[in-house]
Amino acid sequence: MRVALFVTCLADTLAPGVGRAAVTVLERLGLGVDFPREQTCCGQLHWNAGYADEATALAARFGEVFADAEVIVTPSGSCAGHVREHVPTLVPRVAHVAARTFELSQLLVERLGVEDVGSTYAGRLTYHPTCHSLRLLRVGDAPERLLRAVPGVELAELPEATECCGFGGMFSVKNAAVSSAMLAAKLDAIASSGADAVCACDASCLLHIGGGLERRGSPVRAVHLAEVLAG
C-alpha cells in the first residue's frame, strides 16, 4: 500500500523531525510513502480563526493536491480532525479525499491493525491526549496502544489528562494570559506524573507544551508520538 504524507505546514516548517519520524515508521512497516510537494496547509488555522473564505479555498486545494492518493496520513490529530470533520462541509466535492485521511495512530491501529511498529525506547513517558484527537477525531486509545507496545516505554499516568493544554492556535496569542494559565496547569500535571517526557500526537500542542517546559527550565522533554515510534 502507498500512503501520501500530509506533513502539515507547522511540522514542515517548525518541527521537521516529526515528519521524518513519521516517514521512518511508515517505511519500516513496508508502506510506500509519497510526499505530494504541492501541499501547504489544510486551512484549519483560518477556519478556527473565523476566516471561512480562506479556509474554504485551502480545503479545496487540499482536496486537489491529494485527489489521487489512496490513503493520506498526517502526524496531527488536529489537522486530521479538521480535514475529516470540517472539509467535507466546506467543499463537498472533496469529501471522498477527506474520508481517506487518517491521523498516524488512527491509520496504524484502526486501519492497518498494527500496534507493535518495531521500535524501542528507554524512558518514562506520559501521554497527553490532544483535544482534537480525542474529541473531534475520536482516536480513542490508539496512541496509547502503540506506546504500550514499544519495549522500554514506561507509561506514567497524566493527572487531568483530558484537560486542554491551552494552545488552541490563535488562542495562544490572542488570549495569551489564559492560555499560559492553562499551560501552567498542564505543566504541573506533567511534572507530577514523574515522566521524563510528555508525548502527544500534535506538533502544535507540543510546540506550546515543549516551549513552556523549556521556559520553566524543566528537564522533561516534549516528544511526538511519531518520534517515539521511530526509535
Place this chain on the structure above:
Amino acid sequence: MRELAARSARPVAFPSAAEAAVTDEQTRTNVRLAQDTIRARRVAVAAELDDWEALRDAGAALRDRSLSRLRDLLPLLEDRVTRSGGVVHWARDAEEANEIVVRVARAAGAREVLKVKSLTTDEIGLNAALERAGLRPLETDLAELVCQLADERPSHLLVPAIHKNRTEIRDLFRERLGLEELTDEPRELAEAARAHLRAAFLRAKVAISGANAAVAETGTVCVVESEGNGRMCTTLADTLITVMGIEKVVAEWRDLEVLLQLLPRSATGERMNPYTSLWTGVREGDGPRAFHLVLLDAGRTRALADPVARPVLRCIRCSACINACPVYRQTGGHAYHTVYAGPIGAILEPQLAGPRGQPGSLPFASSLCGACADVCPVRIDIPGLLVHERGRVVRSERQGLEGASLRLLGRVFASRERYERAQRLARRLQRPAVREGRVRWFVGPLAGWGSSRELPAVPPQTFREWWADRDRA
C-alpha cells in the same frame, strides 16, 4: 434600548479582563474545587443511565421541534394559560418586559418583590429596573442573595457565588445582616439566610420567577430548584410574575420527561433536583391569586433566523459546558462581563445582543477544545457555533494587523511557490532574533507567546527540503 445599553456597558474585552482574573488565586481555587466536584457528580449520574446518549438525542430533537414551531406553540401556550386564569404579556425587548413587571407589581400594591433565581431577569436587568421604580427586589436563592448582598454580578449560571468561599460569605453576612457572632459553618450560614428570608416569604405580595420550561398543550410553567425558596415564592405570594424567554416553550407534557432527566444530572449532578414546581394558571384557594406570564423575545427571533446559530436556543441553562470549560476554570465568570458566561455565553450573548452589540472578543475566549460539546445535554455544537460567531466578528469588524496577516497567509498557502519562498524568507528574517535555535525576541503578536513559552526557530532544513534531498540521493 436599555437592554443594549446594559450590554454595551461591557467595560473590557475578554483578554484584558482575563489577564486580571488569572491572578486572582482565591477565586481560581474556589472555581477549580467547585468545577471538580460538579464534574465528578455529573459523570457519575450520567453513567447511571443506560440511555443517556439517547436522552441527549431526544433532548436535542424535542428542543429543535419546539424551536421550529414557536409560531404555533406560543399562541397555544397563551390560550391555555389564559383559560386557566393567567394573564400573558408579550415583550419585544428588555425594556418592555421590565415595564410590564413594574406595572403589575405596582398594581398588586407591592413595595418589596421576592425573586426566584432567574437568568432571564438578570439578562433584562430587572432588579435595577425595579429599584428605579421604587420597588425592592429580594433574591431568595442563597447564592443569589450572597451576590445581591455583595453587590456583585453572579459568576456562574447555576452556582452564582461559585467565586466565593464560606469564609468570605461569613464576613459578608456579618456585615450586611448584622450577625457578628456568625461562624463559617455551612449549617450556620444557611440558617442565617433562612431566618432572613423566612420573614420575607410570609409577607410577600409579589414574587417573580423565570421558567425552565412551559408546556404549550397544557399551559403549565415549570421551575426547578434546590432550596425550596422557589416553591415558597411560587405558592406564598398573592401575585406571581414569570418572565420567560420565548424559546423555553415545549410542545407536550411528555417532553418534560426528557428535560427533567437531562437538566438536574447535567446541572448539579443530581438524579433529581429537590424541588420541581409546576403550575397552570391560578386555582381558587391554592397558591397565588394572580399569575402573569411575560413572554420575552429580546433577540431570540433574531437568533432563530440564523440557521447556523439557531441551535443555541436549544440551551436549557444547565451550565454543564461552563463546568467543563478549561478557560472558565482559569478565569471564573466575571471576566466575561456578561450574564451568560462560559462557552454558552460566548455564543448566546452575541446572538441576543445583535448587530449593535459590543465588539466580539467572547467568541475567541475558547481554545475550541470541545469539552463543552461533549457534555451538552441537548448536543449544541458549541465549538462549531464559536467558529460561526468568530466569522461574524471577522466579517463585521476591522481586524487590523491580524486580519491583514491572516489574509496574507491565506495567499501564501494558496501557492506552493509562495509558501516555500515564505519559509526561506522567515529563516532569513529571523536571524537577528535567533540564538541557539530559539527565537529570543518576541515582538508584536508574538509577545503573548513569549510571555510563557520558548519558540524554536525555523530550522536549517524544513521537512520538504529534507525530502527533496533524500529523493535526489
